[in-house]
Amino acid sequence: MNDFTNCPQLYKYRAIDQLPEPPSVDAERGKLIHAVLEDLFEERSEKRTLDTALDLLPAAWKRQCETQPELAQLVLDQKEWIDRASALLANYFELEQPHTFESTYRELHLEKNVSEEIYLHGYVDRLDIAPTGEVRIVDYKTGKSPKPGWEEKALFQLRVYALLYWQNQGVLPRLLKLIYLGDRKVIESSPTEAQLKSAEKILTNIGQEILTAIETMHFPTKKSRLCDWCFFKTICPAHN
Ligand code: SF4
Structure with a gap:
């Protein structure tokens, strides 16, 4: 629904034509952090600390790479990748104290x-x-x-x-x-x-x-700043 609101043509490429798109760094980083935070709440309350989250990070990243081997091409500097993910997890602990409540x-x-x-x-x-x-x-x-x-x-x-x-x-x-x-x-x-x-x-x-x-079968294009991030820009009629 978001895609359609942003640009009906983008919606068509994704939802109707189901054209493949390469993984994006931001989306994959988001997936990784979500996986770690999901795992964190499986721990007992006293173990929901930043240290535990950082310990969970490598295993979550390994799982992600196993299901998407193409990530090896996307993330060339593993240390920088893990450092950035660690910084985001540290930010999380500034915003919530997960040991103080139970998630359902x-x-x-x-x-x-x-x-x-x-x-x-x-x-x-x-x-x-x-x-x-x-x-x-x-x-x-x-x-x-x-x-x-x-x-x-x-x-x-x-x-x-x-x-x-x-x-x-x-x-x-x-x-x-x-x-x-x-x-x-x-x-x-x-x-x-x-x-x-x-x-x-x-x-x-x-x-x-x-x-x-x-x-x-009418999916108009809608040009906006999002076009600069759109993978389909090279085939989109609005830009050709
Ligand atoms: S490049 Fe822009 S106008 Fe074309 S499909 Fe993508 S978002 Fe829509």
């Missing part, structure tokens, strides 16, 4: 049939249910936090998760938390029913736009 779910899969034609699903990095029953949805970002004024856009993803959880479990999450390890910032928001209903309306509209684009 990691990589929780949420799904729903929005309509007969639209199926929506996603994976929540972490969902914590307090002993009092309050629910917190957490998402880790390895990049930097958005510029002032862009926080609402960033929160949309978590509002979608909150909507799915609310509709499936009947509990309105109390807090949404975006953790930006790149610049050690946190964005928090308490979702309201009105916000989640508005998110549902936006999702349904985007879903309908996607269905119309598929029916008419």
Whole structure:
């Protein structure tokens, strides 16, 4: 949905044509940090320390390389790679003290049939249910936090998760938390029913736009700064 909103043609390349893309350094770094933080919460509370996270890092990276041998071409300087990942993990421990609370779910899969034609699903990095029953949805970002004024856009993803959880479990999450390890910032928001209903309306509209684009096979290009990072720029009609 994000791809379609950014550029329908990009969505077509990825979701319809399913063209292969090389792995990206940022995405792979994100995967690695997510894997380590997931493993960290499998440890007993007193072991959830930075030292443990740093100990878990090499094994997580080894697993990642085993499933994607092409990463050997992407990461040439292993020491620099591990150092940067270690710095991000150190940033995490400045923002949360994972030994002080229990996490209920990691990589929780949420799904729903929005309509007969639209199926929506996603994976929540972490969902914590307090002993009092309050629910917190957490998402880790390895990049930097958005510029002032862009926080609402960033929160949309978590509002979608909150909507799915609310509709499936009947509990309105109390807090949404975006953790930006790149610049050690946190964005928090308490979702309201009105916000989640508005998110549902936006999702349904985007879903309908996607269905119309598929029916008419019309996926317009949308030039923006994102084009500089788009792997398909060399074949995109907007640039040729
Ligand atoms: S290069 Fe830009 S316009 Fe073309 S597909 Fe990619 S994002 Fe869309």
